Structures are given as structure tokens and as C-alpha cells.
Amino acid sequence: MQAVSGSQYDPVKDWLVATYRDIVGEPSRDGEGTQKPAVGKFIPASPFAAAGAALAVYAPQLAITAGGSPELVSAADTLHAYQWPLIAAAAGLAACDVARYRIHLHRQVLDAHVRQTTGKAPRKITVAFPSGLRTIRRATIKLPRGTVIQPKELEKFTVAVRNTLGRGTTAWELKVRHEAHRDRILVTRETIEPDTRSPRHKALQAALGDTAIFKDPKVTVAAQDEAGVETGYRISFEKSMNAGAKGFQIKVDEALASLAGAHESGRNWTTDWYPDKGHLIMRLVAPMPSRVDHPLELVDENLRHLPYATGGAERTMFWDVSTRSNKPHCLIVGPTGGGKTSVIRTLLTEAARRGIPFVGVDPKMIELDGLEGYPGCGAIIYDAVRAAMFVRALHSEMMARNAYIHDMKIEGSQLPLMIAVLDEFFILSGKWQRLLKTGDDETRDQLKELDPLGAWADLAVLARSAGIRLLLGVQRPDASLFGGASGNARDNFGTRISLGNLSQDGALMMWGDSTVGREVDTSVAGRGIAIGDDGSPVDAQMWWTPNVDRHPNKWNQLSDSEKAIIDGLAPVEAPGFTCYSTELAEFIQAERALTKRAREHHRAAEPVVIGTGTDAATTTTAPNADTPQTADADDFADVIPAAGVEAGQTVLIDSEDGELVPVTVDAVDVRRDAAGDVVETVLTVGAGRVKTRITFDATGVVVLPEADRVPAAV
Known part of the structure; x- marks a missing residue:
């Protein structure tokens, strides 16, 4: 047979060499380090047992072949009698060697991964016996003392171990943990629990896990309905500065609601934040109603809470007029037709049924006229000069109340409350300013002396402690509505309501955020933004309160349900006015007398009818008027x-x-x-x-x- 040349490839020889090295390890070479290797040579025990079992099986034949002496034959027969136990022992040792060999291979793999991913040489590698059929059960890799493993190195090692020693099974998962204080790496096998999460749950967890919104977010089910449908989630996260920012919370709320999608129940998602505790709660609430009639029952048992709207998450929005309130005055912003007048009617009827009287100013003569004569209404003022006199009289009332508190040594909360309403404040301010330019001398001097804007600025800052509450209705928010040098007057109007869509500047001035109140659904009457009890603006549906005027021309236009609302809201006993200043008492009495006289004499002009077939105009006069009436030139739109x-x-x-x-x-x-x-x-x-x-x-x-x-x- 021709010898194989050294340059020729011999696959059998290569296989034998590779197998030998896998079993017994690499041969040592002179000059290498003297450090003891983490994985030694593999020495099987089963070949020796197999040799003994084979000797027992063939002992009689071997004894005869060797000469057949009686002593040798007897010994061979005795050994042959133990052939089956020896065969069983050899088989057991063979199985044990197979398991030991698998452990040996696992140790070699782990040693190689440690060296390749961390550059460190392990001192000892121990693999649990047996190692497991398809996934290693447990391994401990002992490292040299003080060994430092970087997070990225540990991550690479973990990926390598899972790809080589944990593949081919979905029942187990390998976990890798570095115990730096003990200089070792632990590899453990854990059972993979079946993923029973809903698609919505998985979507939330996947979206949060793939972003930098939160650190280590975890989504768990917080609530389920009777059918097992998830209705709430708890999202835990590490505390951070972002979690406490309102703007950040609003953006996350929108993203979470979009990821969760429409719920089967038709309800909407809302979010409650607990940044100090490191979690938030997603829950379902009824969708925002498109119309809410003024409830007849007292929604809030606190008689100093005046409810007026239903907010998001089924919250009842209210104006706190108590002495302890940090939002004592109310500001309502909204364009014509936006529902501002209905909100004012809601607040005033709620005040009257709680025993709180009010006085109103209505420069347009059409917004608050239905409240004239309503139980608890002191007067409704329409004339601009009379309105300036009222503001000054209210200022005198405030000073008199403060003096009474000082002299009697009592708390301001012991004084009866009253509400002053100024609707369409800019129109009223425009009339005052125009009268100062175009009015007669007596009117100009009177307005200069009354200084209604200055008195109003004082009221906005100081009226709270005197039990006087201000309700202001304007088309748009502006610092000038408080008069010059008003200081922090706007801050006292803590209860704020906006209807319709605000401009960017209006949103910033009203809510401190240029994005709030700019995308209100104006197709729904009464939809707007209101301040919540926590001080944050929320979407709200204002309650509908019909015109409470019982004049036949108004009353006959109402439906039976609207009449029932008015009848149900009417207080059993009309609230009385308690005036601490003669100026306010005399003004209210005089205004009531003037209003009564004007009603009796029909102060409004009859319409002018222009015929279609003649150029002359036909003018009709009021029944008790001597001359035709003309419209007020200052009836501003x-x-x-x-x-x-x-x-x-x-x-x-x-x-x-x-x-x-x-x-x-x-x-x-x-x-x-x-x-x-x-x-x-x-x-x-x-x-x-x-x-x-x-x-x-x-x-x-x-x-x-x-x-x-x-x-x-x-």
C-alpha cells in the first residue's frame, strides 16, 4: 500500500485529532503560562468498565485458551457469573460519560465565550450535573479576584450563551447575572411563562420598551370587566424630571390613548399620573357628552361650590366661592354665540339656590336681562354711567366690609357672600372711554371722579377677603381688562373658563400654554376648557341653562323640559341682600326703582316699518312715549x-x-x-x-x- 504523503489531505486523521482534542483538551506546550486552565482534560471511565464486562463475558473461553487449569477455570467461572452486573455497570458508566462529556463541551463553550467577549480568563467553570437535554441548567464561572466586566461585555456574553447553549427550545430561557462582589458569573435556566397578554397590552409594552420615554417601563393590567376585557393598565417607571412636567404628561397621554386604540365599550382612555410614586394609571371613562342639561339636584353638597360643567373623566367642574378658595373670582372667555351667557346663568342660578345674591352689569342689554327680578338678583344694570356708579358703590361696600371685620374682630368668612357680574367687559370699558371723549361736561366729570377702571382693579385684588366674588365675561383675555397698575389681579381670577377656539396669545394668557384651548370642537354647543380642582385645564361640556325670564314672549318659546329646569332651579326662598355701605344699598334700591319705572313706560322704541311701495318711512312710537325713540349710538357690536x-x-x-x-x-x-x-x-x-x-x-x-x-x- 502506498503511503499517504504529508502534503495530502487526510480527513480521517483530521477527524481523529479534532475528536481527541475535544475529549482530552489541547496539549500543553513549553513556554506557556503556568496558570491552571479552567477546563481540564476529559477522562472517560466507561472504557475500563466495558473492558471488565467484556472480560467477564469471555472469561471461560479465555481460561481454556490459557491452558485450562482447574484454578483458572474456577476463577473464570466466578468472574463470568458477574457478567450482567458488570455489563450494567459499564452501560451506566457509559451514560454517565456521555453526560460528563456534554458538561465538558459546555464548559469549553463557556470558557471560549468568556475569553472572546470579555478578554478575561476564567479560573474555574462548574456546570450542574446533569446539564440538561437541550438547555444548560446552571453554570458558575469563577473569575480572577477584582475582575471588572463592563455592561456591554456582559451583554455580548449573554447573547453568545443564549445563541449556543439555549437554542432549540421555547420552554426555557437562560439568565446571566454578574456578581461582582463574589467575582463570578452565574448562568441559570428559567421557565418561560406562556405569554397570555392581550394585543393591546403587548402593544403598550412594546412601544414603551422601544423608546426613551421612560426608563425600565413595565405595563401591568390594573382592571378588568366581568367578561375579562382589560379596562385599566398600570405603567411603572423610574422617577424622572420629565414625568412631573405637564407638557410631557399631555403628550404621553395622547400617545398612550392612540396606542391603546378605541375600546370595545365605547369609552375613552384617560390617564392619572403619580410621578412621585413612579407610575401612572390608564383607565376608561365615559366619552364627553355633547349636551348636559342643568341638573335639578344639588350635585355638590358643599354650598360654596357652584357647579357649571361636566369635565373629562366624568368630573364635575365647579367654582369655589368659599373664603378659603384660592380661585375666588371667575373669568369666562368666549365669542358671541359660544355659550358664555348660559354658563353665567348656570353659575348665578346655582348661587341663588345656595342663598348667595348677585348684581349684574349687561352693557348689551340682551345677555342678562332674563335674570332681572330672579330670586337673589339685586339688579341688572344696563346704562354705562350707572354701571360706573355701581362699580364705585361696590368698591365702597368692600371698604365698609373690611372696616366691619376690623372693628368687630371677626373673620371674613362670617360675612355673607355676594357676587358681582360684569358681562361684556370690553364693551362696557369702551363705552366709558367714549363717554370721556364725546360725553357732555357733566358726564365726563362724573366718570373721572368715579374712575370705574381703577375701582375695578382694586376690587379684583382686594374683594376676596370681604366676601365679594367677581364674575367677569369677556370676548378675549387681556391685561387691560383689569385697569392700570392692577398688579396680580389676573391671578385672583383662578377659576377660568374658555369657550370656542382661542388664539395663540389668548391661550398663553388664559392657560399659560399656547396650545390649550385652540382645538375645541365648536360644532358642539357649550364645549370648552375649564380649570380643574387640581389647577390644570381640562375639556368640559358646559351645562345648558335656559333663559329664566318668565315674560310670555320668552316663556312661551321654551319647551316643557326647559320649563321644568327653570322651575326646579328656583330657590324656595329668595336670598336677601346684606349691605354694609349706604352707597351700595341706596344704589340697588334706586336701580330697582328706575328699572321698574322704565318697564312701566316702555323705554324701548317701536320698530320703524318701511313700506315697499312708498319712499316715506312709517314710524310707530311707544304707547306711552311722547316722541319717537332712537337707538343708542353707543350700542357697540x-x-x-x-x-x-x-x-x-x-x-x-x-x-x-x-x-x-x-x-x-x-x-x-x-x-x-x-x-x-x-x-x-x-x-x-x-x-x-x-x-x-x-x-x-x-x-x-x-x-x-x-x-x-x-x-x-x-
């Missing part, structure tokens, strides 16, 4: 602060004859102080080269040719 005018907008400006004429604003220059408050506004009007600059102070307002309307739904 709408008024806005001068600082709120935009270039290109049409406004009404006083001409030299004192008439309001429409002009187009070419440019607007708003000057502010260091705090950002408006100091002066300059409007440039005119066409071509002829330009006129009109200067307004911080409280200046301009008249619009028509009222603002609720913008179309987006």
Missing part, C-alpha cells in the same frame, strides 16, 4: 383691546364730529414694559400717503363694526 388689533383689520374710530367711522388699520405698534404688560398701543390708519397715528394707553379699546363669531370647527 363688539369691542376689543387696542393691543389686540391686527394689521388689515377694520375698526370704528371717532371722527372730528364724534361719529364712529370705519377705518382699516395699516400697522399696529404695541409697546410693553419689562414684565411684558402693555404700556401703549399706536394704530396707524389711512390710505395712500395720508396716515394717521392714534395712541391708546394700556386700557385703551377699539370698537368693531360687528361681533366676533365662533370659528368653524376644525
